Amino acid sequence: MTSGLTDRRIKEIVSLKRKKGREEQGSYIIEGLRSVESALLANVPFLELVATPDMASDQRLMKALQGRADALSIVSDRIMTKISDTSSPSGVLAVARMPEPTTKCISCMRRVLVLDGVQDPGNVGTLIRSAAWFGVEAVVSGPGTADFFAPKTVRACMGGLWDVVLEQVEYLPGFIATNVRAGVDVRVADMNGGSVKDWNPGAHSMIVIGSEAHGVSEEVRSACTGTVSIPGEDHSRAVESLNAAVAGSIIMSHWN
Numbered sequence: 001m002t003s004g005l006t007d008r009r010i011k012e013i014v015s016l017k018r019k020k021g022r023e024e025q026g027s028y029i030i031e032g033l034r035s036v037e038s039a040l041l042a043n044v045p046f047l048e049l050v051a052t053p054d055m056a057s058d059q060r061l062m063k064a065l066q067g068r069a070d071a072l073s074i075v076s077d078r079i080m081t082k083i084s085d086t087s088s089p090s091g092v093l094a095v096a097r098m099p100e101p102t103t104k105c106i107s108c109m110r111r112v113l114v115l116d117g118v119q120d121p122g123n124v125g126t127l128i129r130s131a132a133w134f135g136v137e138a139v140v141s142g143p144g145t146a147d148f149f150a151p152k153t154v155r156a157c158m159g160g161l162w163d164v165v166l167e168q169v170e171y172l173p174g175f176i177a178t179n180v181r182a183g184v185d186v187r188v189a190d191m192n193g194g195s196v197k198d199w200n201p202g203a204h205s206m207i208v209i210g211s212e213a214h215g216v217s218e219e220v221r222s223a224c225t226g227t228v229s230i231p232g233e234d235h236s237r238a239v240e241s242l243n244a245a246v247a248g249s250i251i252m253s254h255w256n
Helices: 007-015 019-025 033-041 059-065 077-083 121-133 151-157 172-181 218-223 244-253
Strands: 027-031 046-051 072-074 092-097 111-116 138-141 165-168 185-195 205-210 226-229
Touching (some): 027 151, 046 077, 111 121, 121 138, 185 244
Parallel strands (some): 046 072, 111 205
């Protein structure tokens, strides 16, 4: 174990709370014992492992480190509060290197989740977590979707971040149109679509989840094969729609 961080390094870690800082440094924050455990199991390349004195003696953390306790930097509660992205820090935080862009063929994958303008990082993280749980192979995002590596997104993923391929594309309609031409069945999650229970996806398929407020853009919708929806009870009057993460998770549970 080493004692403390330099003032410069503290400033660098603090800057990772912002997208600009993450892009400049090519790294991101992983916070919380469970997330750090998952990252260690997934062999995520760490640049930093930081803990408060109390957490540094935690047996669960020591077990997760598997003899790598010498990589741990000990900081005061005050410094942890400064570098943490939460109001009540858990006492353990890691800085990891951003993964390289995937070289895998997205069109060749059986199941891919696509996010169009999902702005809330908590929803994005939950969707990634659900995608990992239900065996979705990749999550693709276009402009306007919350950053995969924002601290809140990473916390909401609960380890799912390292179980799926993550891809960001600059022009989502073009990406979808290319996949449709390749024979991929691409469906928009839409309240007025056909029931997901009746959908029989082909060998390769994608589901598109739109923004919380506006749904999927018309340009993206036009590029897709069709729509799917989650049927609700006819007597429902007060509930207007499902949360984006809830809707996406339900649809993925039917995706087989």
